[in-house]
Structure formats: structure tokens, C-alpha cells
Amino acid sequence: MKKEYSKPALEVLDVK
Amino acid sequence: MNMDTAAVLSLDSVLVQREGNIASDMDGEKVMLNVKNGKYYNLGEVGGEIWEALASPVSIRRIAEIMQEIFEVPAELAQQDVFDFVQNLLNEDLVAIVNGP
Numbered sequence: 001m002k003k004e005y006s007k008p009a010l011e012v013l014d015v016k
Numbered sequence: 017m018n019m020d021t022a023a024v025l026s027l028d029s030v031l032v033q034r035e036g037n038i039a040s041d042m043d044g045e046k047v048m049l050n051v052k053n054g055k056y057y058n059l060g061e062v063g064g065e066i067w068e069a070l071a072s073p074v075s076i077r078r079i080a081e082i083m084q085e086i087f088e089v090p091a092e093l094a095q096q097d098v099f100d101f102v103q104n105l106l107n108e109d110l111v112a113i114v115n116g117p
Binding site for chain 2: 002005008009013
């Protein structure tokens with residue numbers, strides 16, 4: 001059973 | 017900007033993770049700290065799988081095939097999305113090109 005796909009995105013978290 | 021980020025990628029470009037990243041799984045998504053630039057990244061579920069695939073040198077085409085094995089996604093869409101995502105990783109200097117197009 002394959003997983004549901006969603007478009008990959010690189011999110012930069014504002015922790016600095 | 018270094019030489020890598022100026023490089024042009026193709027589906028046959030081979031890339032690998034750069035060192036200096038601490039990754040952790042949080043609720044199915046992969047979150048990562050880059051100790052070099054101090055930034056935190058959320059790669060998400062699919063992005064996390066792409067990151068795992070990049071643990072050893074691998075081509076963009078092969079990563080797309082791996083995504084097709086894990087997720088319900090057409091080949092063309094997988095290739096396009098992996099290509100774009102890896103380009104973003106390269107722009108952030110998180111991966112290195114092992115050999116070019």
C-alpha cells in the first residue's frame with residue numbers, strides 16, 4: 001500500500 | 017554563492033547530503049538543523065524521504081523512482097517535484113553535486 005503523495009517543500013523555520 | 021549553486025542540474029545529476037545537519041523525525045515529518053548556518057528546516061514527509069535517499073550519492077532520476085515506490089505519484093510529476101526540491105536543497109547548500117549532468 002503506497003502512501004498519499006504531496007508536493008515536497010523545503011520550509012525554513014524562523015528560529016534564529 | 018559557490019560553484020555548486022551555479023551549476024545546472026539534470027535528472028542524471030548525482031548528489032549527496034553535505035555533513036553538518038542534524039535531522040529528526042517529528043510526527044512523520046523530518047525537521048533538520050544545519051549547524052553551519054544555524055537554520056532549522058522542515059522537509060515534510062516526502063521531503064524527508066528525498067533527504068534519506070540522499071544519504072549516499074544518488075541521481076535525481078533514481079530518487080524519483082524511489083518516491084514512486086513509496087508514494088502514489090506519476091513518474092513525470094515525481095521527477096519534476098524531486099528536481100525542484102533538490103534544487104532548493106542545493107541553493108541552501110545542504111547537498112553537494114557528486115557529478116554533473
